[in-house]
Amino acid sequence: MSLYFLCFTLFCVGLYCVLRKRNIIKIIIGLAIIEYAVNLFLVLIGYRTHGRAPIFAEDQVISNMVDPLPQAMVLTTIVIGLAVIAVAVSLAIRIYEKYGTFDITKIRRLKG
Amino acid sequence: MKIILPYFITFPLLAAFLIALLSRKSKIAGELISNLFTFGLLISSWDLVKRVYLYKIIVYKIGGWLPPAGISLVADGFSVFMLLIVNLIAFLVMVYSIRYMQRYTDKWKFYSLFMLMLTGMNGIILSGDLFTIYVFLELASIAGYALVAFGIEPQDLEASFKYAIMGSLASIFILLGIGLLYSYTSTLNLADISWVLAEKPQGFLIGFVSVLFLAGFGLKAALVPFHAWLPDAHSCAPSPVSATLSGVFIKTLGIYALSRIFFNVLGVSGKVLFVFMILGILSMVIGALLAIAQNDIKRMFAYSSISQVGYIIFAFGLGTPLAILGGLFHLFNHAIFKPLLFLNAGSIEYSTGNRRLDKLGGLNSKLPFTGAMSLLGSMSISGIPPFGGFWSKLIIIIAAIQSGYIGMAAVAGLTSILTLAYYLKFQTFAFLGKIDEGCKEAKEVPLSMKFSMLILTAVCVFAGLMLLPEFRSFLQSAADVLVSGTAYKEAVFGMIQ
Amino acid sequence: MTLIVKTITRLTVGLILIYGIYIVLRGHISPGGGFAGGVIIALSFIHLILAFGKEEVTRKIDESRGVFFASLGALIFLLVANAGFKGLRLAEHKGHFKVFAAGLIPLYDIVISVLVGAGLYVIFLALALLLEKREEK
Numbered sequence: 120m121s122l123y124f125l126c127f128t129l130f131c132v133g134l135y136c137v138l139r140k141r142n143i144i145k146i147i148i149g150l151a152i153i154e155y156a157v158n159l160f161l162v163l164i165g166y167r168t169h170g171r172a173p174i175f176a177e178d179q180v181i182s183n184m185v186d187p188l189p190q191a192m193v194l195t196t197i198v199i200g201l202a203v204i205a206v207a208v209s210l211a212i213r214i215y216e217k218y219g220t221f222d223i224t225k226i227r228r229l230k231g
Numbered sequence: 232m233k234i235i236l237p238y239f240i241t242f243p244l245l246a247a248f249l250i251a252l253l254s255r256k257s258k259i260a261g262e263l264i265s266n267l268f269t270f271g272l273l274i275s276s277w278d279l280v281k282r283v284y285l286y287k288i289i290v291y292k293i294g295g296w297l298p299p300a301g302i303s304l305v306a307d308g309f310s311v312f313m314l315l316i317v318n319l320i321a322f323l324v325m326v327y328s329i330r331y332m333q334r335y336t337d338k339w340k341f342y343s344l345f346m347l348m349l350t351g352m353n354g355i356i357l358s359g360d361l362f363t364i365y366v367f368l369e370l371a372s373i374a375g376y377a378l379v380a381f382g383i384e385p386q387d388l389e390a391s392f393k394y395a396i397m398g399s400l401a402s403i404f405i406l407l408g409i410g411l412l413y414s415y416t417s418t419l420n421l422a423d424i425s426w427v428l429a430e431k432p433q434g435f436l437i438g439f440v441s442v443l444f445l446a447g448f449g450l451k452a453a454l455v456p457f458h459a460w461l462p463d464a465h466s467c468a469p470s471p472v473s474a475t476l477s478g479v480f481i482k483t484l485g486i487y488a489l490s491r492i493f494f495n496v497l498g499v500s501g502k503v504l505f506v507f508m509i510l511g512i513l514s515m516v517i518g519a520l521l522a523i524a525q526n527d528i529k530r531m532f533a534y535s536s537i538s539q540v541g542y543i544i545f546a547f548g549l550g551t552p553l554a555i556l557g558g559l560f561h562l563f564n565h566a567i568f569k570p571l572l573f574l575n576a577g578s579i580e581y582s583t584g585n586r587r588l589d590k591l592g593g594l595n596s597k598l599p600f601t602g603a604m605s606l607l608g609s610m611s612i613s614g615i616p617p618f619g620g621f622w623s624k625l626i627i628i629i630a631a632i633q634s635g636y637i638g639m640a641a642v643a644g645l646t647s648i649l650t651l652a653y654y655l656k657f658q659t660f661a662f663l664g665k666i667d668e669g670c671k672e673a674k675e676v677p678l679s680m681k682f683s684m685l686i687l688t689a690v691c692v693f694a695g696l697m698l699l700p701e702f703r704s705f706l707q708s709a710a711d712v713l714v715s716g717t718a719y720k721e722a723v724f725g726m727i728q
Numbered sequence: 729m730t731l732i733v734k735t736i737t738r739l740t741v742g743l744i745l746i747y748g749i750y751i752v753l754r755g756h757i758s759p760g761g762g763f764a765g766g767v768i769i770a771l772s773f774i775h776l777i778l779a780f781g782k783e784e785v786t787r788k789i790d791e792s793r794g795v796f797f798a799s800l801g802a803l804i805f806l807l808v809a810n811a812g813f814k815g816l817r818l819a820e821h822k823g824h825f826k827v828f829a830a831g832l833i834p835l836y837d838i839v840i841s842v843l844v845g846a847g848l849y850v851i852f853l854a855l856a857l858l859l860e861k862r863e864e865k
Binding site: 143 | 362366369373376377380385386388389390391392395396399400403406407410413414419463467
Binding site for chain 1: 758759763851854855
């Protein structure tokens with residue numbers, strides 16, 4: 120039970136980072152932390168007590184395995200997270216070229 | 232021959248990578264391949280509509296694995312309704328952008344990203360599994376972030392960055408909701424989840440998951456507390472991209488996924504419908520009030536999108552069969568006239584070079600075709616009879632009065648008058664009056680752009696005919712799927728063997 | 729970069745590439761598979777860029793070749809994926825714990841590793857644009 124609580128704490132740390140930091144790169148790092156927290160939560164859902172890794176081995180008889188479906192979901196989600204962070208960092212680099220700063224309080228040409 | 236469903240997802244993906252590969256050799260590979268493939272998809276979706284009218288629901292099991300162990304694609308009345316709209320708008324926007332995108336460099340990247348976005352939207356509409364919806368949602372969203380940043384001005388990058396951060400936060404909320412729902416029901420198939428939920432007692436967890444889904448999909452649909460990304464993103468994107476985003480993207484990712492999950496899987500209760508109604512009313516009013524104050528044409532249209540999506544969610548929140556029919560008809564209408572208006576704004580920008588209302592004027596003498604099309608589009612969206620928008624708003628207001636919400640029906644009527652106000656402002660400042668100095672050299676737009684606008688206007692003018700009993704089955708089968716609620720699982724399981 | 733880094737890079741880049749291919753080929757027996765192997769293959773190219781500089785490496789493998797390989801990998805993946813639709817009996821597995829069992833899955837792994845490797849290489853080239861601009865000033 121305390122594991123889920125720690126996972127939620129990691130999510131809140133990432134959320135604080137996205138909401139309160141002023142540097143674009145720190146916001147992107149906060150987004151990455153949120154994503155890792157949700158992936159960790161998905162893997163924790165599949166845990167069974169005294170379970171082993173869901174891989175067949177040739178010489179052992181395995182009776183109790185953890186749930187492999189969340190692990191397949193997390194593989195896909197990690198790739199999606201990579202794509203989002205790549206797009207966000209490319210945008211941040213081009214913003215630096217055009218505006219000359221990474222501070223979001225100074226990047227405010229769109230109003231209304 | 233039942234193997235047609237996966238090709239809606241495979242063919243745009245094939246087109247995206249073919250364009251990336253062949254564009255080093257030939258200059259026109261992008262336009263040719265994308266137009267051919269979207270035309271083929273339009274013909275296939277029309278064929279699928281006729282087939283679903285016969286069979287009522289088509290389920291395709293991928294690889295032959297039976298659900299719930301395998302992934303399935305499901306096409307029922309609501310899905311083919313959205314599929315036809317998405318593919319029609321995609322084809323017309325592709326024809327428009329043959330000439331419009333001549334002014335940008337690296338055109339092949341635009342066509343490739345657009346095909347990827349079309350793959351994502353088709354995947355969301357056809358999928359029968361919860362996690363498949365998430366994967367295609369992310370695919371379409373990431374293509375959207377990259378397409379919004381396609382221009383050269385600094386504002387485009389700022390708008391795209393804002394959209395990227397808010398959109399990925401929404402997707403993470405959706406993923407959290409999927410994880411919690413999986414932990415409660417131990418299956419990911421939509422029909423199977425509703426089967427399990429019918430037998431287990433629904434406690435606090437389903438309420439929490441509903442809130443997470445409402446926040447996540449609500450941000451994608453631009454409902455009011457979550458709308459802050461939409462004006463920037465839709466006004467700074469190139470016009471074909473704005474037309475697609477505002478016309479079909481927020482409807483597929485937001486409204487279609489939201490209604491599929493809430494009406495068919497989780498089951499609607501009075502509280503959820505009341506929340507839908509409140510969000511709908513807020514979106515309607517705030518979108519319309521903020522739209523009047525705008526000076527930039529595309530920003531005004533973006534706020535108008537927020538307002539009209541509020542109408543649709545309000546109609547879904549009423550819950551009666553007539554209201555859902557009205558909401559779906561308004562979805563169809565808005566998906567026709569909002570791309571028309573954005574393509575008009577693109578034509579104005581192509582001819583005169585700017586899109587601020589205080590620098591335009593008297594364009595009716597220089598751009599007569601564009602002026603006529605935009606006049607018909609504006610009259611339709613403001614709800615002037617006998618165009619299409621009038622009928623859908625009338626059905627929504629009648630349904631609200633029938634359910635007893637007279638105050639909210641009055642608010643909906645007043646918002647329609649506000650809509651008329653800002654579209655009159657657009658017509659007066661842009662098309663009537665004296666010609667401004669900046670647009671003396673404006674010429675009419677080329678033929679391919681005229682073709683798309685003409686077809687959209689024709690559908691817009693004759694859309695009221697869809698309520699006649701011969702054509703009504705198209706809307707009615709879509710409305711029946713939503714009204715039947717959790718009977719979705721019986722329909723899907725009946726077709727699996 | 730200094731001479732020590734360049735020498736060690738020359739020695740270890742080939743080993744990293746072979747390790748990536750090993751992880752890809754045993755994707756159906758042990759953890760790993762297409763995506764993880766593809767990332768390690770891309771790491772070997774990125775290691776070359778970090779040690780020798782961008783101009784040296786992009787003279788041999790520039791960005792358009794990377795895009796070409798990524799698109800080619802995705803197209804082959806789509807064509808192979810269509811083999812599972814019509815009921816051709818290629819995708820069944822023929823026994824446990826062998827390298828050539830498991831039907832079409834090793835083929836998917838190899839194609840995904842080409843796609844992911846080329847894709848990550850192109851992404852890194854796009855992200856290295858800022859360094860180039862700052863060096864020009």
